[in-house]
Amino acid sequence: MRFATVISQRGRAGGRPGMGAVMGSKNLKAVVFKGDEEPEAADPQKLRELGREAYREIAEKPNYDFWRRQGTMATIEWCQENSTLPTYNFREGVFDEADGISGSTMERMVVKQRGCPNCNMICGNVIEDAEGVESELDYENVAMLGSNIGIGDLKKVAVLNRVCDELGLDTISAGNTLGFAIEAAEKGLLDIDVTWGDHEGARRLLEDIAYRRGDAGRLLSLGVREAAERLGGGASDFAIHVKGLECSAYDCHLCPGMALSFGTSPIGAHHKDAWVISWEISSGRRAEYIPEKADKVIEFQRIRGGMFECLVTCRFPWIELGFELDWYPRFLEAATGVSMSLDELLTLGDRVYALIRAFWVREYGGEWSRRMDYPPRRWCEEPLTKGPLKGAHLELEGYDRLLQAYYDKRGWDERGIPTRETFRRLGLESEARELERFVELH
Numbered sequence: 082m083r084f085a086t087v088i089s090q091r092g093r094a095g096g097r098p099g100m101g102a103v104m105g106s107k108n109l110k111a112v113v114f115k116g117d118e119e120p121e122a123a124d125p126q127k128l129r130e131l132g133r134e135a136y137r138e139i140a141e142k143p144n145y146d147f148w149r150r151q152g153t154m155a156t157i158e159w160c161q162e163n164s165t166l167p168t169y170n171f172r173e174g175v176f177d178e179a180d181g182i183s184g185s186t187m188e189r190m191v192v193k194q195r196g197c198p199n200c201n202m203i204c205g206n207v208i209e210d211a212e213g214v215e216s217e218l219d220y221e222n223v224a225m226l227g228s229n230i231g232i233g234d235l236k237k238v239a240v241l242n243r244v245c246d247e248l249g250l251d252t253i254s255a256g257n258t259l260g261f262a263i264e265a266a267e268k269g270l271l272d273i274d275v276t277w278g279d280h281e282g283a284r285r286l287l288e289d290i291a292y293r294r295g296d297a298g299r300l301l302s303l304g305v306r307e308a309a310e311r312l313g314g315g316a317s318d319f320a321i322h323v324k325g326l327e328c329s330a331y332d333c334h335l336c337p338g339m340a341l342s343f344g345t346s347p348i349g350a351h352h353k354d355a356w357v358i359s360w361e362i363s364s365g366r367r368a369e370y371i372p373e374k375a376d377k378v379i380e381f382q383r384i385r386g387g388m389f390e391c392l393v394t395c396r397f398p399w400i401e402l403g404f405e406l407d408w409y410p411r412f413l414e415a416a417t418g419v420s421m422s423l424d425e426l427l428t429l430g431d432r433v434y435a436l437i438r439a440f441w442v443r444e445y446g447g448e449w450s451r452r453m454d455y456p457p458r459r460w461c462e463e464p465l466t467k468g469p470l471k472g473a474h475l476e477l478e479g480y481d482r483l484l485q486a487y488y489d490k491r492g493w494d495e496r497g498i499p500t501r502e503t504f505r506r507l508g509l510e511s512e513a514r515e516l517e518r519f520v521e522l523h
């Protein structure tokens with residue numbers, strides 16, 4: 082199925098756009114690392130010193146204790162306050178039962194914490210779910226399998242979360258697809274026996290999807306874009322995705338910057354690179370379609386999608402605790418002996434983005450257009466009906482201006498394709514030549 086994921090450590094997922102499906106398509110079931118030797122570092126002494134200093138610095142950051150208690154789960158309350166909590170398949174940004182799935186509620190239930198090896202800001206909080214089994218929670222899972230399908234009981238949400246991990250489903254796409262399915266059933270387009278807030282029904286449907294069982298299971302295993310196209314009847318209007326990847330847990334009815342981030346993310350609608358929503362809200366949310374938002378999206382994409390991804394490092398120390406960026410070149414040099422300035426590391430992000438864009442354009446060929454970077458229709462055409470932002474919606478014209486500002490800043494043409502000059506500047510001439518076999522470059 083399309084949103085199969087790769088699981089490690091029982092609940093940590095190499096989660097999004099179907100990495101497990103790629104493995105499955107090659108009959109690859111698992112990857113096991115076995116050995117007892119330490120990898121060699123270029124300067125082990127320096128690396129140890131840096132590690133000690135970094136641990137100390139992180140533990141002294143003002144938000145450290147709160148983070149250790151809640152991890153990403155504090156985001157539920159923050160999103161609820163700011164009307165960005167995905168609710169009923171992204172129809173609304175507030176959920177009447179948000180208290181029941183909040184970080185504070187979770188704090189009272191935690192049985193242990195779990196994280197990546199050697200991390201001193203571990204973020205996984207494990208609770209006992211409604212079936213008495215341990216389940217590791219995080220904001221995205223809880224929002225998508227909670228408010229987005231109308232469930233306000235954290236222990237029930239935890240069951241769905243754990244079942245997704247056991248079945249190897251991406252929790253974000255799973256919650257998004259369940260929301261789509263329930264709405265499709267509500268509108269008489271899909272024959273399933275699941276309603277909002279029904280965790281038993283949702284659980285059954287998740288299993289049907291994972292095993293591609295029955296008409297609904299087979300259809301929904303394709304993800305919301307394709308399921309909607311096959312269903313017809315206007316289902317594409319409430320399929321919440323960009324480029325076929327189901328949106329992660331931020332409602333963007335009044336967050337054009339975050340919508341741009343989803344629109345231009347290199348893997349489809351995901352927040353992994355440009356999580357600009359907190360900056361956007363704190364810096365005057367109603368100054369809507371200003372070019373500074375495009376600048377901020379690019380700045381974050383360079384840091385998170387370029388430097389952090391290439392270094393294979395966690396983004397939380399920087400984004401959550403303000404761990405300074407100039408640590409990263411120092412760690413790189415001690416670990417590998419490669420000396421690069423922060424600026425050089427950030428330029429990697431521009432190369433990564435141009436390269437992935439070239440890949441998309443090559444795969445879509447003549448079908449490619451800037452519309453591929455547009456947000457889901459619902460955010461533009463169906464205003465919020467509740468909460469402090471009642472009536473709010475994105476304006477496509479404004480979004481299009483923002484998108485153009487983004488392209489201009491990146492050196493991409495009006496179709497969203499890097500120009501010949503941009504490819505040259507980034508040292509990607511041979512990739513540009515390859516791309517010219519499929520589209521004309523400007």
Ligand code: SF4
Nearest residue numbers: 196197200203204395
């Ligand atoms: S490395 Fe990052 S994702 Fe892993 S436990 Fe630490 S903060 Fe969480």
